[in-house]
Amino acid sequence: MSLFEDTYRTINAPITGIFKDKGSKFIAYGFPFEDEQDLKDLLTEVKNEHPKARHHCYAYRLGMDRTVYRINDDGEPAGSAGRPILNTLLSNDLTNTLMIVVRYFGGTLLGIPGLIHAYKTATQDAIDQAEIIEKHERDIYEISFEYPQMNDIMRLVKDDNLEIIKQDFEISCLMQIAIRKSIVNRLADQFASLPNIKLKYLRTI
Structure with a gap:
């Protein structure tokens, strides 16, 4: 189905996903997201739910322009968390979406390839649970x-x-x-x- 030029895909409601590897646990939280001013409150909400987690990494994309986004690795090696989260949003053609992935460290280093895979997989697991809708x-x-x-x-x-x-x-x-x-x-x-x-x-x- 062809889309109108002002039509985009996003998630209809908050979603969650999970991935585990070598004792580490990655929990993804996705939110419909239209205003950058909401970032602080949503991030605080997730941090309050997981105060003992080692990392709270995130990425969001706004609008239909692929240049409007923000990523944060929150202490993980550069490019190993926020970027794969964002790339997963892009590969699913989703925008106006915020994804926060919480990591509990399991004691074994995963390496950058392992981290990229983990953050990507947790994000995809959440998206797989989502109802994807088209909005204007x-x-x-x-x-x-x-x-x-x-x-x-x-x-x-x-x-x-x-x-x-x-x-x-x-x-x-x-x-x-x-x-x-x-x-x-x-x-x-x-x-x-x-x-x-x-x-x-x-x-x-």
Whole structure:
């Protein structure tokens, strides 16, 4: 099946996987992931669950561009943990996904090839448990407007079934909406054509 240019594959819900080798145990945790600001909380959550683990290595990929990613070996030899985790996400064509792999050291050194295999296999085991879904890449915009324009704004939101991320009507009218990439130019022009509307791009998810 051919995909639209703004369609990507990701996991539907948190996942776990495991791999054991020579006494060492590698436990992989995968999370749907759209905002880098969530990294600290998710990493803390896993570390609190495994405070005695030797390493908490991770990799994530965001968006459809293969250059938007981050890896961390957390004390393992360079390139032996974060990179194989990321490569496993890439080989499964997954994005907007964070994978954290916890290692309990079993007393026997595995060597760099052994570590690469272990982190890759634990990650793949978690992915094998996942429900893979297709989602559309969307841009988040913030709209500021006056109360009399509320009906016009809501009509555009309803006509294209846009997701409202956040809204605040207490002091002034502010709304954050998600617009699918393939229609963002058309919708941005429609919002901008309304009087006294301020439209600001925030991020892509």
